[in-house]
Amino acid sequence: MKLGVNLDDLLICQPNNGEEALDVADNLIRGGIDVIVVDSVAALVPKAEIAGEVGDHHIALQARLMSQACRILTATMANAGTLVIFINQIRHKVGIIFGSPEVTTGGMALKFYSSIRLEIRKSGMIKDGDELVGHTIRVKVVKNKLASPFKTATFDMMFGEGISRIGEILDLSASQGHLKKSGAWYSYKDRNFAQGREKAKLYLKKNVEMMAELEQKILQTFKEEKDSKIKSKEGGLESDDDFSEDSSAEPSIPPSTAKK
Numbered sequence: 001m002k003l004g005v006n007l008d009d010l011l012i013c014q015p016n017n018g019e020e021a022l023d024v025a026d027n028l029i030r031g032g033i034d035v036i037v038v039d040s041v042a043a044l045v046p047k048a049e050i051a052g053e054v055g056d057h058h059i060a061l062q063a064r065l066m067s068q069a070c071r072i073l074t075a076t077m078a079n080a081g082t083l084v085i086f087i088n089q090i091r092h093k094v095g096i097i098f099g100s101p102e103v104t105t106g107g108m109a110l111k112f113y114s115s116i117r118l119e120i121r122k123s124g125m126i127k128d129g130d131e132l133v134g135h136t137i138r139v140k141v142v143k144n145k146l147a148s149p150f151k152t153a154t155f156d157m158m159f160g161e162g163i164s165r166i167g168e169i170l171d172l173s174a175s176q177g178h179l180k181k182s183g184a185w186y187s188y189k190d191r192n193f194a195q196g197r198e199k200a201k202l203y204l205k206k207n208v209e210m211m212a213e214l215e216q217k218i219l220q221t222f223k224e225e226k227d228s229k230i231k232s233k234e235g236g237l238e239s240d241d242d243f244s245e246d247s248s249a250e251p252s253i254p255p256s257t258a259k260k
Helices: 020-029 047-051 063-082 110-112 165-174 198-206 208-247
Strands: 035-039 081-089 090-092 102-104 118-127 131-144 152-160 179-181 184-186 193-197
Touching: 020 110, 020 118, 035 118, 047 063, 047 081, 110 165, 118 198, 152 165, 165 198, 165 208, 184 198, 193 198, 198 208
Parallel strands: 035 081
Antiparallel strands: 090 102, 118 131, 131 152, 179 184, 184 193
8 A cells, every 4th residue: 555545456557649548548447447547638649649740730639539538438437437537737828918828738628528627736845854755735626516616625745655644633633723833832732742833743643642532523523513504504494484484474564554
């Protein structure tokens, strides 16, 4: 197991061109594979482009390839229940004055067919002294057919480790008030235990019981928030029912406006 992936179940394919890559993906989906990651759309070079010479113009070849692939794979995925993740890259349009010059490769088809699109960017560096040990990653949901879009999340991506679960527990505990952060100091139950975020993460890593206790408090807080939202929605429905019952009755006429 490395970075959350079971290497014994991991299959790696390096096809020669974009058509071959998408054919492999289609066959794997039909074979019942659970998850497929295509890394990346920008590297799906059409066969005609490979056969040509450097400097040849191939207008919209990749866009047509992705459009055809999306039509085929969407139907296959619906029957197989396979999750397909396309990783893409950002390019910059030349001469853009107004608006963002950033654009993703592969045309518009993938954007339209996707159920969820995530914009992932580095937002900071994580250092241990002078050594760079990771990056702070910011994720924004730019499209979501399954839930509310435009949500954001920030997490630590540590080199050789992946997403830092300890960092997430530390940040959520501080934001929910389970531990206090005063300046650079972190305290729990009125006792300072670390100065600086990386030292606090290291302390939690060594004190497993404290980390487990904080995790349970975080989950309990989320549960209480969820229950509170459900109750408020139920209360709103009850008030609507009461209003509808009252509205069926004849309206009362104020004495001042009643005809004599």
